[in-house]
Amino acid sequence: MKALFLDCNDQLAPVWQQVIRADDPPIDVNRKAFASDELPAVLDGYAIAIDDHSYMPTPQIERCPALKHIVFLGTGPASYMSLADMAARGIAVHIIKGYGDTAVAEHTVALLFAACRDIARMDREVRAGTWTPHAGVQLLGKTLGVIGLGGIGSEVLRIGKGLGMEAIAWNRTPKAGAPLVALDELLARSDVISMNLTLTDETRGFLGPAQFARMKPGVIFVNTARAGLVDETAFIAALRSGRIRHAGLDVFHHEPLKPAGAPQQCHADRPRRVPHPRGLDDALAPRHRHRAGYRRRQSVAQRSNPVPRPPIRIARSGLLRRCRSPQ
Secondary structure (H helix, E strand, O other), X not given: OOEEEOOOOOOOHHHHHHHXXXXXXXXXXXXXXXXXXXXXXXXXXXXXXXXXXXXXXXXXXXXXXXXXXXEEOOOOHHHOOOHHHHHXXXXXXXXXXXXXXXXXXXXXXXXXXXXXXXXXXXXXXXXXXXXXXXXXXXXXXXXXXEEOOOHHHXXXXXXXXXXXXXXXXXXXXXXXXXOXXXXXXXXXXXXXXXXXXXXXXXXXXXXXXXXXXXXXXXXXXXXXOOHHHEOHHHHXXXXXXXXXXXXXXXXXXXXXXXXXXXXHHOOOOOEEEOOOOOOOOOOHHHHHHHHHHHHHHHHHHHHHOOOOOOOOEEEEOOEEEXXXXXX
């Protein structure tokens, strides 16, 4: 089965060269940028696509008859393709489950600190010659509400407790030992809310006008999951009204974010906006790409032997994980 690394950019290319092994199945690498309508030509004849976060529109994928597997280098493929459409066309979508939970959680908390202490604003002002300290928010004793207790959300909860915060959470399913509360209670009690749900058809627009109205006035809101989880109009209204004091964001409804004129530019000093890092970490990146290679080899093995298998167990540098298709 022919395989292609669809979007190996300049940042990923050195890492890719580090993790390629002599016994790996052949994998072609595309280093050139391409437009959406060029996707069928780029994937022509390939059964496996390794996707670092390129969009896979269904109309374009319909023109890729050879494609049978997509190895998505992350945990949120629903933002980049329709999983239902892929399944209907017999295309298996694989993820790198849990590869960067701690890295993304630390990034979430970094945005939280930046929002609480107005760091980006004061940095800009100092660079411009203005010396005006701004009052911050002390986190000790404050209530942290985590929405979604997957790997990342659980890590955010753990770090929050370590900061001396009262940590509560809401999850779609019961989780033994977790400090779970009803969603309305979390929204009303939390001084800080971290959005960590997986984006699905059921969770799209999860936070809308009614949910923002229930939040404590002056709440700090951090979203490092997916922009589609939040109703954009309702979010902007909550920011403008002061219901949200500060927001830390690395996901947007339109990416990359326009330099000016985008809806998220309202009250430009109050949202902290950075690119979505996808758990990039100098220690994690090689292991991440190693695991993509395992997924690729598993796809080949399953193609040769279609008997169903349990999820492959990965052992690399003492790390045991499961890579499996998203449910």
